[in-house]
Amino acid sequence: MGFTIEKQMVFLGLVVLFPLLCTSQNTFTSSRATYYGSPDCYGTPSGACGFGEYGRTVNYGNVAGVSRLYRNGTGCGACYQVRCTNPQYCSDDGANIVVTDYGEGDRTDFILSPRAYAKLAKANLALELFAYGVVDVEYRRISCKYSDYNLMFKVHEHSRYPHYLAIVILYVAGQNDITAVELWQEDYKEWRPMRRAYGAVFDLANPPPDSITLRFQVSGSAGYTWVQSNNAIPSYWKAGAVYDSTIQLT
Incomplete structure (x- = not known):
């Protein structure tokens, strides 16, 4: 939440x-x-x-x-x-x-x-x-x-509801890199890739109107793997909100 x-x-x-x-x-x-x-x-x-x-x-x-x-x-x-x-x-x-x-x-x-x-x-x-x-x-x-932090993501201040969503990834633990981010497109029943806009910021024009579930591609010592956040971005999201993914990287 x-x-x-x-x-x-x-x-x-x-x-x-x-x-x-x-x-x-x-x-x-x-x-x-x-x-x-x-x-x-x-x-x-x-x-x-x-x-x-x-x-x-x-x-x-x-x-x-x-x-x-x-x-x-x-x-x-x-x-x-x-x-x-x-x-x-x-x-x-x-x-x-x-x-x-x-x-x-x-x-x-x-x-x-x-x-x-x-x-x-x-x-x-x-x-x-x-x-x-x-x-x-x-x-x-x-x-x-x-200490006390999971992987987190923040709705970037440049986001403009409901037409443009950007997120920034925080607290990437271990020797891991976030190499891709996708969101679930419920109406098409598929994962939709977000663009790396710059740095740790990923964005997407015209995001789904409902709550948004994200997954992250992690590159680390075990190779590449996808991990899914248990916390969804609510349908009426606001710029500046921060969410705990509940994902603990090591």
Whole structure:
């Protein structure tokens, strides 16, 4: 069932309060990283993934824009451990980040929020690392684990009832990618594909007039599989509403 306006506000608050917990599996790849300006050191709500406020505050604002790892939007929401390689200034663990944007730099794979970039440094050496601007790093993809959250989807603010529906996918756990979204067309008794508009946003013109059931194609360690949401979007949906799919990805 949908969230009320009050619950939506609580939901956005919880995004800030709950950290992202990660476990790693892959080997490291060499690259470079830099950072972007931000008045509060968080991410940006206007990122290319379409996450809005979620993309600004998720994981305490430890987020990044990526270039080739963006993968035409499929990489949105993926988690990585990034650590710089200068032994004088760099910490051993580096930063665990969430991809929320697209960005290109000087041969960089990561353009980090200031919060994430500061975590690359040893204690009390962040200013010295910021002075470099661009640093050599190594990274690996890690599993995202969100405390108390299933896979969720939000009716994007650009949606216009009843003629245009767009949704944005949130809280993709594990080392999984959402590669496709379909909705059930009851009058034709078939699944109807939604278009990846950009980033993590999928859309469809002239959606069915009744309640809308979604299923998601998930790409992970087990290959490709379809999982269906147990919560339907009600027939009189509104932009900004957030729904829990009840799907728990691992």
